Amino acid sequence: MALWTPAKALIVVRTYPAPATKGVEVSCTAAITEDGRWLRLFPVPYRFLDADKRFRKYQWIEARIAKATDARPESHNIDIDSIRILGEPLPSEAAWRARKAMVYPLKAPSMCWLRAERDKHQAPTLGFFKPKQIKRLIIEPDSRTWTAAELARLRQFNLFGNTPTKELEKLPYKFKYEFTCDAPDCPGHEMMCADWEMGQAYRNFYRQNGTAWEPKFRLRFETEMIEKYDTHFFVGTVHQHPNNWIIVGLFYPPATPNAPAEQLPLL
Numbered sequence: 001m002a003l004w005t006p007a008k009a010l011i012v013v014r015t016y017p018a019p020a021t022k023g024v025e026v027s028c029t030a031a032i033t034e035d036g037r038w039l040r041l042f043p044v045p046y047r048f049l050d051a052d053k054r055f056r057k058y059q060w061i062e063a064r065i066a067k068a069t070d071a072r073p074e075s076h077n078i079d080i081d082s083i084r085i086l087g088e089p090l091p092s093e094a095a096w097r098a099r100k101a102m103v104y105p106l107k108a109p110s111m112c113w114l115r116a117e118r119d120k121h122q123a124p125t126l127g128f129f130k131p132k133q134i135k136r137l138i139i140e141p142d143s144r145t146w147t148a149a150e151l152a153r154l155r156q157f158n159l160f161g162n163t164p165t166k167e168l169e170k171l172p173y174k175f176k177y178e179f180t181c182d183a184p185d186c187p188g189h190e191m192m193c194a195d196w197e198m199g200q201a202y203r204n205f206y207r208q209n210g211t212a213w214e215p216k217f218r219l220r221f222e223t224e225m226i227e228k229y230d231t232h233f234f235v236g237t238v239h240q241h242p243n244n245w246i247i248v249g250l251f252y253p254p255a256t257p258n259a260p261a262e263q264l265p266l267l
Helices: 092-106 111-121 148-154 196-212 214-227
Strands: 005-014 029-033 038-042 060-067 075-078 126-129 133-141 173-180 189-192 232-238 241-251
Touching: 005 038, 005 092, 005 232, 005 241, 029 092, 038 060, 092 126, 111 126, 111 232, 111 241, 133 214, 173 196, 189 241, 196 214
Parallel strands: 038 075
Antiparallel strands: 005 029, 005 060, 029 038, 060 075, 126 232, 133 173, 173 189, 232 241
16 A cells, blocks of 8 residues: 655746556656655546646645655655645746756756766656757657547546546657756767747647747747757656666856856745
């Protein structure tokens, strides 16, 4: 029996949903506890949650959690019935300063450092860092349809009381960033990005622009991430492929060139 304990945490990552190995669909969800520790929370069948439990990024929640059998130390099961949302996200004027106060203490020196630490100690398997240079956004065509096995899992709606009105849409592209990090001998990285916001933006741009979706998408996630924002990456390892890292979330406060170091408030 799971040993449930109460936890309070700030949601910082939610990936685009995927068919689950067990259940129907799941979103990778990462959070930071109020005492500054990483949490990977699952299963989170986000579209199946009751409306009052559908938390957003940068929203505080309370829930019961228990260490998962997944060997990754940050991984915890969450009792979805216990989720309680603690207020609304901060207004935009104060939001980035408050978010930085939570995530900057967990900032790693580089992606190369995260890989080396994980290879030596089996942890961390979640991380946050600022790339030295984002070179480009890579958009690769992918299958437009789910496999038969994936489709079968997605249609197990009878297992849940709260059923989405539409079947999960398959993204027909994979999105990757090519970048370097601050390690002196960094060989360069190319990593898939599974951020929910990126997947949803593709869907919105495609609905609005049809096959002409790509220029606006690139403006948002390539040009602006390179030139307009102080872009950081949330990253994590893949459960079934523990040596593989992917970008699970984007953190992009407005860039402030030559600005003095901020004195960040505690939340």
